[in-house]
Structures are given as structure tokens and as C-alpha cells.
Amino acid sequence: MAPRTLFDKIWDSHVVETLPDSTAILYIDRHLVHEVTSPQAFEGLRLSGRRLRHPDATIAVVDHNVPTSDRTLPIEEADSRNQIETLERNVREFGVPYFPLLSARQGIVHVVGPEQGISLPGMTIVCGDSHTSTHGALGALAFGIGTSEVEHVMATQTILQKPAKNMKVVVEGQVGPGVTAKDIMLAIIGHIGTAGGTGHVIEFAGSAIRELDMAGRMTLCNMSIEAGARAGLVAPDETTFEYVRGRPFAPKGEAFDEAVAYWKTLASDEGAHYDRVVELRAEDITPVLTWGTSPETVIPVTGNVPDPAAEPDPSRRRQMQRMLDYMGLEAGQKIAGTPVDVVFIGSCTNSRIEDLRAAASIAAGRRVAPGVRAMIVPGSGIVKAQAEEEGLDKVFLEAGFEWREAGCSMCLGMNPDRLTPGQRCASTSNRNFEGRQGPGGRTHLLSPAMAAAAAVTGTLTDVRELI
């Protein structure tokens, strides 16, 4: 057999049948469900009298709409409450395993899946959410789908798809101090652009990637979608197996050994073909952030906001000027030192225990700058409990951060956590689109350590000055 990539191997092992026009009926191992994109799919099943084929391959959580304040109080926003209650009715009716709001296992779907051992290497994983790419960190083929497709998976445990192209992003070398997986990924997106991965599945490789822990790999794969890719992947290795071992829903004992033996066969073969290869040197990557309203507007924290006048293409020039106006920035200004109003540490990109430790290491012994609102939103109840066991909550609270309950929160502001018009936010989330965190809000994407640095200094700051 010709040498195959990790993607090729997972794809081939899940094709049920190939239709005449090369569309595959692709088997799905795990279907993650949340309250926003599922109600119409459940309704569709009900109206057509269809059953949900595999409740035992499905897991539901509430995350997008949930308040991150006191959970024992009623949910104030009526339409959010309704979406949550609807999910609860649906999971009861269709027998879907569900982590409810008051469960310690509740959290952001892309944090919960890996944490519980529900997402495993070699699997196909889907969810009605574009950041499903996160689970690719385990060496699983994971991608977001629309609501009709959610219903399709519920009814058939398959999806109709044509194969993607293979792309490899290689980062060799060792990153410097203060440089995290978030900086690596933002640097990659800055390099290839938001459409750089269109039609491709990106496999991340190279020594700098191998060095990353699972949280870092999840950050990387999470933002593959911001590079336009269908999915992101990291080949499973010892780091992966050690992460999976002992997780509640992972195979145990001999079954685990059998699984590992299989997972070890998944890495791309020597000589496998990639349609596109991009290489970056880890040493060239510095702490970075975004200045504009597209995730590709990445500059080093030591850099200056670009000048549209230097852009030859008129439509790009107009777009850059519009971004500057929206973001309230001047062409050519130094980005460091720009005052922030809000700091948001959370989201499926950066809300794991490792992210909170990195933020706490900067916050320890310091104070949130006057006038700044700084929020910590753990990715799950489990992450929150772990952080409290390690005393991180005290570090944050003593420094003046808010210590909140788990959910998607201010990443997209479907719950009450929103920016007000004109507020500037240092955010560990994944999208800086106009109005994403609240109408008129201004988002700078950066790492948890950089976000903590912004909180304690009150401005966008090079974290290396604080370590």
C-alpha cells in the first residue's frame, strides 16, 4: 500500500461506502451535542419518527448559554433558559448521556470530551460547532458540522463527506521563554492566513509540536478552523497515551494496551504525500497578539500596528483602515502599552488547567490594574476543582481576578458575559470578529500568560518583562 498520512488512515478506516460521485458515507465514533445547534436536529428526528442510532456514542453538555455566576440562581435570560431546558428534555427523550449544569463534569464541550476520555485517538468526532477541531490534538479526525448534519449523525451515525487534502505544518526547534502554543498557532495563522488551510486537514509536526503538552496541542488544533482548515491533527504519541490513560471513559487494563497498540499504527508513514507543506522555525516565534478583526492580523507584542498606506491593494487597504477604526488604533502605533478594559481568560482555546497555571504564575503576588475587569472562566467543573485544589483560585482572587463557573462565556457572549461598545479586551479566545464578544467590543487574541500580564499592568504587555 502507498504510504499514507494520519488523516488518510483515519479516513480510510471509517469509510462505510463510497458513493458514485466520490462522496463517502463516513462512520462517526463520537457525536458531541450542545444546546444551541441541536434543538432543530432533535425536532427533525421526532417529526420523521426516527430514532437516535447510538446514544452510547453521543454526549451532551450545556456550555454556550450558561451563566458563569452562581449556578443555584435561575437563569435570567429567557431564550437562553429555554435552549437549556429544551436540551434537557431532548436528552431525556432520546436517552443521550448528559452532564447537566450542576454536574462537576459540565463544561465547554471541547474541554469535556478529552478530559473524560470520551474523545480518543483514531476516532472520528463531530459536533455542531466549528471548534470541534480541538479534539484533533489526540490524533482524532474532528470537525464541526451544521444542524442538518447533526440530525444526519443522530439518525445514521455517519456523515456524507468528500475527502480533504493533506497539509503539513512543521515547527522545528525550541521556543523561547514566554512563547506558548497560542503564540505558535497565531504565528501560523498570521503566516498562512485565514483561508490558508481551506479544503485541507492540517497535520502539525516537528520538534516544537512534539514538545507541547496535550493542552497546548488542543490550543493548536482548536484554531485550525481560524486558518480555514477542515480539521487539525497531531499524531498520537507517548504524551497522548499518558494523557488518555485512566480517564473515566477511556479503555482500561488490557483493552487500553490493545488500543495503544492500534493508536501507534496511526502516525503518518515515511514518504506520505502532503498537498502542501509549511515550515516555521520555533526560534522565530515571539509572544504575539492580534491587532485587527481577523485572526490573521498577528503581530509580535514588541511590534507596531501596520499602516494601511503601505498596502498596495486598494480593497485590502480599505479593509485595514476599517479594522483600525473599529479597534480604535492608529496606524504605526506601538501595540504594547495600549490600555485594556477587560481581560478574559477562558474558552475552548485556553481554559484548561495548564492555561490557568500559566496565568496564575504571572498573577501571583501582583494586583489587577485599577479599572480593569479580569475574569477567569475555567473550561469545566473538573478544571475548576483541580485549580482550587492547587490554590490557583486564591492566587487569582487575591490578585483581584473574578473566579467564575465553567462555560463558553465571553468568547461569544451568548450568556450575560459581554463587552460593552468600545471596551478593549485582552482575550485568550479564538475569534476577534466585530462584535464577537459583544456589540462594539474590541478583542485582542493572545495567550493566557499574556492576558494575565495585561491584567496586572492594565495594558497590552510583553509577558517576558514579568517572568
Add this chain to the structure above:
Amino acid sequence: MDKFTVLTAIAAALPEENIDTDKIIPARFLKTTKRSGLGVHAFDGMRYRPDGSENPDFVLNQEPYRKAEILITYDNLGCGSSREHAPWALLDFGIRCVIAPSFADIFNNNCFKNGILPIALPREVCTQLMDDARQGANSRLTVDLARQVIIRPDGKEVPFDVDPLRKQLLLEGLDDIGQTLQHEKAITTFEERRAQAQPWIPHIVLD
């Protein structure tokens, strides 16, 4: 999904380019739990004035176009967000066929998944069909999917292209799920084979 065979209906002309899915259904209506009921919010920003009253200048607020089942626009209809709420809103309003020089990819897919036929035709043909549409209640268009023609009020026929697989699904009223379930035996065989080869794959069962 309802079959699409032959549709004889009132057509509404909306001669604009780049009508995005935010225009078709603004974000604040996404917190719904239904596919249905979005028709009242379709084109909310164009259709209603700030005080909530109808904008009389908007075509879908005028007779006979309140009953339009065909919508004709210019290029790049449905660009922007992937929200399936956009075709849901159109369908709930009563639209079964959209005609434009070009469509955004995802919107195009989402239309087929919801029994709406998107027809791409050259801009000048769209302009002619818009002129037909403006002639009023007696000036209906007929869309015959099996023959792949639009029959204008004067009896002239305009041929159009459509993907053969998708055409079949629309004609039979089969959604993707219906189509895939025709392969259920293959899915079951796959599951049995896999359960033998990889018995370690866990089932998600809560205590």
C-alpha cells in the same frame, strides 16, 4: 423534506448583490429552538422599520409578493455565516426556489438540505425574470425540475443546470438522511466488523 417537482408561483424580485445570511436572518434570532417560525423575521432589517412597522417599500410587504414562493436576486446570494437559520427563514416565509447569478457555497448546500431549489442563471436572464416578476399576480413563473426548465409567462423556456444527485433527492423529497438510510445494511455491517476488530472502543454509559 417536501418534494420539489413542478412549482408554479409568484416570484419576487430583490435586485441586490451580496445578500448575506445576516440580512436573511439577523443573529439575535438564533437562540430559537425551532426551524419553523423564522419566516416572520426573514429580512428583518429590510422588512421592518425601527418602530417595528412594515416598510412598505420592501417587495415582500407588497401584494402579490407577500405570497411569493420564488425569489430572484443578483450575485452571491447567502454569503457570510453558515447558519442554517437562513434557508429555514426563507422556507418558513414560503420560498421554495431562489434564482440568482451565483450563490455562496454553504448557503447553496443548506438550501438543498431544506427542499429549496437554488438555480444559477446568467445575470441578464435574472434581469428578464425580474421583469416578468414585476408584472404582478397573473405573471407567474413555472419551475419544472424534472425537465430543468423555467417557463416564463409568455411560454418561453429557460433551461438550467442542477447536480443530478441533488435533483433526484429533491424530486423524491428525500433528505440526505433518507438517502443514507438506504445504505443502512452497509452501516450495520461496518459496525459489526469494527466491534470485532476494535472491541476496546468504549460505549458512553452514565451511572
